[in-house]
Amino acid sequence: MDKMLGKKSYIAVFVLPALLIFVSFVMIPLLISGTYSLFEYDGIGKMRFLGLQNYIDMFTTDRYFPKAVVNSIVLVVASLFIQLPVSLVLALVLAHGVKGEKFFRTVYFVPVVISSMVIGQLWMKIFHSEYGLLNILISAITGSTFDYSWLSNSKTAFLSTVIPAVWQYIGYHMLIFYAGIKSISTEYYEAAQIDGATKWQTNMKITLPLLTPVIKTCVIFSITGSLRAFDLIYVMTGGGPNHASEVPATLMYNNLFRRGLYGYGSAQAFFIVIECLLFTFIISRIFRKSEENASAI
Amino acid sequence: MKNKVVKRILSAVLAAALVVSLAACGSSGKTEDTKTDSTSNNTPDTENGSTEPSTDEKITLNVWHQWSNDTNELKKLYDAAAGEYMEQNPNIIINTQTLDTEAYKTKISAEFTGTASGIDVFYYWGAGTAKKLVNADKLLPLDDYITDEIKAKLLPGSTGAFIYDGKTYSLPSFSWYMTLFCNQELFDQAGAALPTTYDEMLAASQKLSQLEGVTPIAAGAKDGWNAAFVYQALAMREVGAENVNKMLKGEIPFGEDSGYKTAAEKVLELYKAGAFGKNPLESGNDDANSAFITGKAAMRIMGSWFANQVYTDDTATVNPEKVVALKIPMITGKGNESDYCGGFIESFWVNKNTKYADEAAKFAIYINEQMGKAAYETGTGFCGWNVDLDESKLNPLFVQIKDLAGAGQTSVLAWDTSLDANPATIHNEQVQTLFAPDADVDAFIGEHEAAINQ
Numbered sequence: 224m225d226k227m228l229g230k231k232s233y234i235a236v237f238v239l240p241a242l243l244i245f246v247s248f249v250m251i252p253l254l255i256s257g258t259y260s261l262f263e264y265d266g267i268g269k270m271r272f273l274g275l276q277n278y279i280d281m282f283t284t285d286r287y288f289p290k291a292v293v294n295s296i297v298l299v300v301a302s303l304f305i306q307l308p309v310s311l312v313l314a315l316v317l318a319h320g321v322k323g324e325k326f327f328r329t330v331y332f333v334p335v336v337i338s339s340m341v342i343g344q345l346w347m348k349i350f351h352s353e354y355g356l357l358n359i360l361i362s363a364i365t366g367s368t369f370d371y372s373w374l375s376n377s378k379t380a381f382l383s384t385v386i387p388a389v390w391q392y393i394g395y396h397m398l399i400f401y402a403g404i405k406s407i408s409t410e411y412y413e414a415a416q417i418d419g420a421t422k423w424q425t426n427m428k429i430t431l432p433l434l435t436p437v438i439k440t441c442v443i444f445s446i447t448g449s450l451r452a453f454d455l456i457y458v459m460t461g462g463g464p465n466h467a468s469e470v471p472a473t474l475m476y477n478n479l480f481r482r483g484l485y486g487y488g489s490a491q492a493f494f495i496v497i498e499c500l501l502f503t504f505i506i507s508r509i510f511r512k513s514e515e516n517a518s519a520i
Numbered sequence: 521m522k523n524k525v526v527k528r529i530l531s532a533v534l535a536a537a538l539v540v541s542l543a544a545c546g547s548s549g550k551t552e553d554t555k556t557d558s559t560s561n562n563t564p565d566t567e568n569g570s571t572e573p574s575t576d577e578k579i580t581l582n583v584w585h586q587w588s589n590d591t592n593e594l595k596k597l598y599d600a601a602a603g604e605y606m607e608q609n610p611n612i613i614i615n616t617q618t619l620d621t622e623a624y625k626t627k628i629s630a631e632f633t634g635t636a637s638g639i640d641v642f643y644y645w646g647a648g649t650a651k652k653l654v655n656a657d658k659l660l661p662l663d664d665y666i667t668d669e670i671k672a673k674l675l676p677g678s679t680g681a682f683i684y685d686g687k688t689y690s691l692p693s694f695s696w697y698m699t700l701f702c703n704q705e706l707f708d709q710a711g712a713a714l715p716t717t718y719d720e721m722l723a724a725s726q727k728l729s730q731l732e733g734v735t736p737i738a739a740g741a742k743d744g745w746n747a748a749f750v751y752q753a754l755a756m757r758e759v760g761a762e763n764v765n766k767m768l769k770g771e772i773p774f775g776e777d778s779g780y781k782t783a784a785e786k787v788l789e790l791y792k793a794g795a796f797g798k799n800p801l802e803s804g805n806d807d808a809n810s811a812f813i814t815g816k817a818a819m820r821i822m823g824s825w826f827a828n829q830v831y832t833d834d835t836a837t838v839n840p841e842k843v844v845a846l847k848i849p850m851i852t853g854k855g856n857e858s859d860y861c862g863g864f865i866e867s868f869w870v871n872k873n874t875k876y877a878d879e880a881a882k883f884a885i886y887i888n889e890q891m892g893k894a895a896y897e898t899g900t901g902f903c904g905w906n907v908d909l910d911e912s913k914l915n916p917l918f919v920q921i922k923d924l925a926g927a928g929q930t931s932v933l934a935w936d937t938s939l940d941a942n943p944a945t946i947h948n949e950q951v952q953t954l955f956a957p958d959a960d961v962d963a964f965i966g967e968h969e970a971a972i973n974q
Contacts, residue, residue: 265941267632268656352799375742375801377958464801465953480626483652483941 253496260490265483277490288491291462291469294381298388298449298470306389307396307445311438314400315426328401331394339391343458346387350374374460377467384456384468391455392448396441403437404430432513439510446506447499471495579876580613581883584628585643585868588618593828597894598887605886612879632658632871640874641884645865646681646690647938648768653869654684660870661687665881673889678864678904681933690867692904693888694895696823697925698753698861700849701830704842706734706818714844718754718786718851721819725795728818735797737790738817740808741955742801744948745936749821750790751951752861752935753848755783761859761930767972768938774972775965779854784961786851787954800955813838821848823862824925825900827917845920847927858929864904865937867891939972946971 260277262270281288313331317324334342349356352372361369373383407430415425431438453472456462462473471491479488583602587595595618602614619627624643631639632653644650653659666688678692700721702714710728715721725736740746756764758779766772774780790796803811809829811817813836820826830840850857868884868891870877892903897910899918902925914922936944950967953959 265652266629267652267658352802370798372799372802375799375956377956463949463952464956465949477945481941481945483629 253493256489256492256496259486260493262486264486264489266485270486273486277487278494280487281490281494287466287469287474288471290466291471291474294468295450295452295470297381298385298452299446301385301389302392302445302449303442306393307438307441310393310396310441311400313393313397314404315430317397318401318404319422328398331397333394334391335395335398339454340458342387342391343455346383347374347459350383375464377464380460380464381468384459387459388449388452388455392445396445399437399441399444400434403434407433435510435513439506439514442510443503443506446502450499450502451495471498578611578613579879580615581640581876581880582638583614583616583641583868583883583887584624584639585616585618586621586624588620588624593898594891594894594900597898598891601887601890601894605883612883614883632656635873636871637873639871640876640880641868641870641887643866644690644869645937646867647865647933648940648944649865649937650682650689650869651684651940654689658872659689660872660874660877660881661689662691662870662881662885663688665878665885666691670885673905673907675904675906681863681865681937682867690869691885691888692864693867693892694901694903695864695925695931696825696862696901697921697928698749698848699822699824699826699921699924700753700846701812701820701822701826702844702846703812703815703818703838704844705839706731706815710734710818712818714846715849716846718757718849721849722790722793722795724818725790726793729794731818733816735811735817736795737819737821738803738808738811739796739800739821739955740803740805741796741952742804742807744945744952745934746805746808747800747951747955748935748948749861751783751787751954752932753821754786754851755780756859756861756932757848757851757855758783758786760855761861761932764932765930768932768935770972773969775969780968781961781965784954784964787951788959788961791955791959796955801952809833810835824902824918824921827915827921828899830917831915840915840917843917845917845924847924856930858927859932860925860928860930861932861934862925862928863931863933865933943971943974 259270261272261274263273263277264270313327317327321327348354350373352358352370352375355373357373358369358371371379373379411429411433412425415429420428451472452470453476456468456470457473457476460468462469462477472495475488475491475495477488478484478491482488585598587598589595598616602616606612606614618624628636628639628642628644636658644653650659670691674692678695679688682688682690682692700715704714706728707714707724710724710731712724712727713720715724728734728736737750739750741750759767759777760779763772763777763779767774767777791800808817808820809822809826812820813830813833815838827845830836830838830843847857847860867888870880870884874880889905889907892901892905893907893909895901896903897913899914902922903909911919932938935947938944939947946967950964953964954961
């Protein structure tokens with residue numbers, strides 16, 4: 224095997240298929256989008272070169288884009304500080320053996336398997352003003368009819384999409400954490416037990432440090448996933464009412480396919496790509512040190 | 521040693537297989553487009569056999585439309601018309617392909633970024649929607665093919681949406697008529713009178729809102745174009761159809777007439793009076809249609825095509841005989857009674873890059889006429905051609921609308937089909953803001969001025 228991998232021609236042959244797919248379905252479309260983003264273009268007619276004007280417009284004349292970016296940051300924060308901690312706690316509890324471990328593992332993972340369209344419909348029903356579960360619950364507690372429309376009110380629309388967005392992927396991150404915890408050698412725990420460490424101490428001093436690479440992966444997934452969030456929000460509010468729950472991806476979709484602003488929409492698409500890459504890079508840098516520490520254990 | 525050789529061969533074969541399959545994917549991608557979604561009407565008449573002098577080379581026309589559902593009456597009638605055409609013209613094969621509306625729009629846009637070589641004749645919307653294609657010189661003008669005989673058959677004033685710079689790019693097929701549908705039973709229960717003016721509509725709404733579980737007007741405002749219908753109806757009455765048309769064509773700026781603002785205020789007034797229910801932005805077109813046909817809403821402002829659903833929808837519980845079709849209520853002292861919203865917008869067009877311009881143009885003209893007939897005879901829309909029509913199957917509700925439409929003279933198309941894509945989207949979005957408690961009419965007007973008066 225070593226011999227085979229030592230030959231450059233073999234490496235080339237093996238890498239080629241994946242590389243071809245990657246280049247033709249990721250790199251080339253990305254470059255094309257990048258090119259469109261420098262033009263004024265309606266998808267059919269003539270293209271007019273604008274330089275970076277589209278990117279400048281995003282933050283100067285576009286009244287919705289900065290708000291959408293802020294919304295996506297809110298989603299990032301909610302994912303980091305609600306979704307990941309909850310997933311981690313669930314993973315810790317499950318990994319250390321509870322009754323019905325397999326059952327709970329499956330149950331928490333169910334939302335990940337279900338299509339976002341279905342999840343969106345589900346939560347739209349929960350938030351519905353007349354027959355929504357939430358309002359029925361509030362009515363039952365307060366004793367008077369409560370018919371607030373969560374999704375069609377600009378004050379609560381975005382928040383109402385953040386909740387399912389955070390909820391949906393808890394199971395996903397939980398499973399990654401769970402697998403990570405399971406792969407830690409039990410010897411460490413046995414040694415800690417002999418030394419009289421409490422559960423809390425073993426979690427803090429052994430599990431978490433050794434889990435750092437996994438946490439890093441989850442943080443990157445979580446952040447990039449939030450930055451390019453689209454499907455759930457599109458289904459539930461479509462970015463409305465009056466652009467209150469807009470995120471960059473819903474604006475991009477609107478500009479590209481509704482308004483026929485291909486150039487401007489491409490610029491927004493490209494912005495999302497750059498933003499995700501930038502965050503991935505920053506997170507990797509932040510985690511580099513703690514990863515080194517972890518490997519030193 | 522032997523093992524190693526086998527491994528090497530195996531790995532080489534595997535890698536080769538991957539590369540080959542990838543290459544295969546790449547090359548088949550091009551032809552795939554024209555093969556998929558093909559419907560089954562490319563069956564030229566076999567009864568005539570080959571007795572005809574079919575020495576001519578067979579010509580295949582690729583035709584695209586958006587009636588993709590097999591239960592759709594228009595699709596069946598299209599298939600029949602295309603079959604008949606092939607019978608009459610044995611050298612022509614009509615190869616039809618369909619997609620659902622939204623996917624269809626995207627597909628047509630994507631195809632026409634290139635030469636759209638797989639499309640000869642296609643269904644599309646005129647006025648502002650096709651303008652982009654006309655400007656990019658993608659469509660074939662049909663002037664050379666429109667004989668005096670054809671001209672004589674066209675209804676007067678039905679071609680406006682298909683003429684750009686004096687050239688006619690398509691001919692009308694069928695038109696629609698914006699109607700106020702009312703559920704007489706609910707009006708009786710609430711002790712309200714069927715409205716002929718805006719004030720009566722407001723008064724009726726207030727009475728109807730007292731009924732338990734009934735929304736006076738099902739607006740469907742979650743879908744922008746549904747919300748826009750309500751505003752467009754009132755703006756047409758406030759400003760007058762002719763003025764609205766001038767504004768849509770860019771001849772006079774939006775907002776010059778104060779009626780646009782008054783119309784917005786009236787939508788808001790209706791909302792505040794509870795006419796649209798408490799949370800109109802929560803329900804879309806389908807919800808609103810469903811609310812009306814199940815007797816949970818007393819009024820619905822919709823196109824004439826909705827009449828059909830009152831009869832054919834399995835879930836309908838409303839008594840069709842108790843549904844009344846009215847024209848959009850007048851605003852006292854303003855507008856003309858003969859103004860209406862609706863008109864001719866949908867039809868078949870010819871790709872300029874088609875290999876068979878003559879054949880494609882002739883088929884486009886033929887199918888427009890046939891679909892106009894078909895739409896009328898099924899009670900979907902009004903035929904743009906002066907031809908014999910079979911009225912035996914028309915439902916009574918559609919006959920009511922027909923009488924209303926007969927009195928119509930000047931029409932305004934739905935704004936989102938008249939305007940360019942960008943202002944059209946902004947218009948639909950902005951009207952939605954009027955259906956919320958924090959509506960700001962001045963901002964609404966400002967946004968429209970910025971988008972339309974460019």
